[in-house]
Amino acid sequence: MESPTLADWVGDLAAFADHRWQREPAVFTPARPASPFDLDALDAAFDSGLLRTPYLELVRSDKVVVPAEAFTTSRTVNGTTHHGFADRAKVLALLRTGATLLLRCVDQWHGPTGDLVARLSEELDRRVEAFFFLTPVGGQGLAVHRDDADVFVLQVSGRKTWYVHDAPAAAEWSLGELPDGERSAQRLHTVLGPGDVLYVPRAFAHRAVGAEGLSGHLSLTVRDLSVPDLRTALDQLLAEGLALPTRPLGEPAIAAAGAALLDHARARLDGITSEQLLRAARTGRARPPAATGTGTGTVTGADTFAGTARDWADDAPAGGPAGRTWRRLRAVARNGR
DSSP, X not given: OOOOOHHHHHSOHHHHHHHTTTTOOEEXXXXXXXXXXXXXXXXXXXXXXXXXXXXXXXXXXXXXXXXXXXXXXXXXXXXXXXXXXXXXXXXXXXXXXXXXXXXXXXXXXXXXXXXXXXXXXXHHTSXXXXXXXXXXXXXXXXXXXXXXXXXXXXXXXXEXXXXXXXXXXXXXXXXXXXXXXXXXXXXXXXXXOTTOEEXXXXXXXXXXXXXXXXXXXXXXXXXXXXXXXXXXXXXXXXXXXXXOOSSOOSHHHHHHHHHHHHHHHHHHHTTOOHHHHHHHHHHHXXXXXSBOSXXXXXXXXGGSHHHHHHHOXXXXXXXXXXXXXXXXXXXXXXXXX
């Protein structure tokens, strides 16, 4: 099934862009399931035997740190012991005590989620990442906090209560848990059920509490630009087209390189517009490609092992002198001379 578009979740894109995007939280109920990752996919990830840290962790909002050895196991491969493999029985036991299971960067190892992230990233021209949370009734994985990203929450199982608060009043704000002295007015209070989609604008403080059953949701974080991103892009634009030795030898050479760099930057600066700077910064931020062969996206043809096997010519090694020699030896052997 083709990955959904943003319009499949929010309906009228123009209305969403004008009234919701980075302005106001909102809940939507799409006509078809929004998340490609569900509890069956979660079980399949555990069944594979390959899920391990740092892709999974157990978290609690009460500042209790759950050590990795409490939910993982070790394995011996080729005589060497390796740690951090997911242990489902340990994870389930910790869920029963109120902990929340957090899976990081699901798009990197679950193909359908990778397809969705790639499509949304292309549509929004932003870097997107996927995280999965599984929370018991009354459980809260994270305290009220702010993310440096717009977030789409795709509820897949159980029910979860969400509290979304205002954006920060000051331009200089911090990520993560709200300081003890900061209070933020509540903007939205809702309970999500399977199939619902919640949009939380960037920097709007929020928290979630399990309300019914094992509450699972996929969070898609849409990263936008920061001032460091703009500075990096400006550095690249100012230096574009200038060829200088990487390590000039001696004080005169270093001074000459500095002067050349300044002259070039001054000449370039007048021609750079804010639109060019934003475009360069967004281009410079890595976004998942549609198909990489690393677990993200759908890969076909010669980029797969099966496709390569079908295209492999008569079990011969790759071309070049060694390949030609091998084919000649095979021919001689078959012809008996």
